[in-house]
Amino acid sequence: MTSLGxxxxxDRRELCRSILQNRDDMLVIAGLGASAWDITAVGDCSENxxxxxxxxxxxxxxxxxxxxxxxxxxxVITGDGxxxxxxxxxxxxxxxxxxxxxxxxxxxxHYGETGMQETATKHGVDLVAIARGAGxxxxxxxxHTSDVDALNREIRSDGLFFAVAKxxxxxxxxxxxxxxxxxxxxxxxxxxxxSSAHKQI
Amino acid sequence: xENNFSLWPDELYSLLKVHNISQVSVVPDAxxxxxxxxxxxxxxxxxxxxxxxxxxxxxxxxxxxxxxxSVLLMQSSGVGNCIxxxxxxxxxxxxxxxIVTMRGDYGEFxxxxxxxxxxxxxxxxxxxxxxxxxxxxxxxxxxxxxTLRLAFNTFRPTATLIGQRILGAKTFGSD
Numbered sequence: 463m464t465s466l467g468x469x470x471x472x473d474r475r476e477l478c479r480s481i482l483q484n485r486d487d488m489l490v491i492a493g494l495g496a497s498a499w500d501i502t503a504v505g506d507c508s509e510n511x512x513x514x515x516x517x518x519x520x521x522x523x524x525x526x527x528x529x530x531x532x533x534x535x536x537x538v539i540t541g542d543g544x545x546x547x548x549x550x551x552x553x554x555x556x557x558x559x560x561x562x563x564x565x566x567x568x569x570x571x572h573y574g575e576t577g578m579q580e581t582a583t584k585h586g587v588d589l590v591a592i593a594r595g596a597g598x599x600x601x602x603x604x605x606h607t608s609d610v611d612a613l614n615r616e617i618r619s620d621g622l623f624f625a626v627a628k629x630x631x632x633x634x635x636x637x638x639x640x641x642x643x644x645x646x647x648x649x650x651x652x653x654x655x656x657s658s659a660h661k662q663i
Numbered sequence: 664x665e666n667n668f669s670l671w672p673d674e675l676y677s678l679l680k681v682h683n684i685s686q687v688s689v690v691p692d693a694x695x696x697x698x699x700x701x702x703x704x705x706x707x708x709x710x711x712x713x714x715x716x717x718x719x720x721x722x723x724x725x726x727x728x729x730x731x732x733s734v735l736l737m738q739s740s741g742v743g744n745c746i747x748x749x750x751x752x753x754x755x756x757x758x759x760x761x762i763v764t765m766r767g768d769y770g771e772f773x774x775x776x777x778x779x780x781x782x783x784x785x786x787x788x789x790x791x792x793x794x795x796x797x798x799x800x801x802x803x804x805x806x807x808x809x810t811l812r813l814a815f816n817t818f819r820p821t822a823t824l825i826g827q828r829i830l831g832a833k834t835f836g837s838d
Contacts, residue, residue, distance in 0.1 A: 491725070516747075528729075530728070647755040
């Protein structure tokens, strides 16, 4: 269906392209660093909220948005380092259990923006097991191109969902989103709320 | 000192309703107990119990993206856990009102509460937060009203610190 390369590990950008094609009205939060560059490379738009900071907060931003917009699908795409910094949020999110939130960790087992130092997932820390332990009922470990169709079905299904996709650690070309956070916020609010977004009291 | 007969927790709940607050995130504090209970009992308010306070900062960013108004309730020790995450408010110009019950100030018994309690206002202001202090019961509601208005009207982090002079210091049975 999609070209995801022949290597053992998935290509992060091709995986994101597969996830985000036919995205309908899905709202996407991307953790800082490579995840933000990935969703931007696929196509920057108002329904993307790529982060430049707030490390450890991507999943919680997803929770706040999922509660505020229960009719929309919210997808958080983030890295293993970012998710490891916010492990407690998995407990918080599973407790609230929003049915319209999906979290995908692009796991290259390294801190890619700072010199490719190894993360805890390189040493066996199992984010899927942590999510299950926190209370996520629907989870998936994505390792092969043959897993991707199922991943796309799960993301688009109802119910809180968490997946880890093991991806290649090789760096990709930087594709930077707008850097002004006020623009990133305003454009998504306007997309969701229309012109009233800027008059909310 | 107990607050069993204080009206301000119920008045704060009413204030949150007036401001259409629909997401209330919490790391509990005894001084906030009554307010938290009122919010839990309200089907129109989502109460999100956090594992650490910085989650509440990120939650407020997501809530506002989707048009919901959110407030974070915590004790002063939790402010230290929020520092880096508060950069979201500055970078995105996001309303982030906080209601903070103080530990480590007036009459504190526990030495471990002093460092963060004494640094709470400084730390919040260092990250761009407008801080009001309420050290008399009659100051609480007007101060929180101001904190909510400033956050949502001017798009920034704001906080009311409710002083231990009002709440009373925990004595650990030493009275």
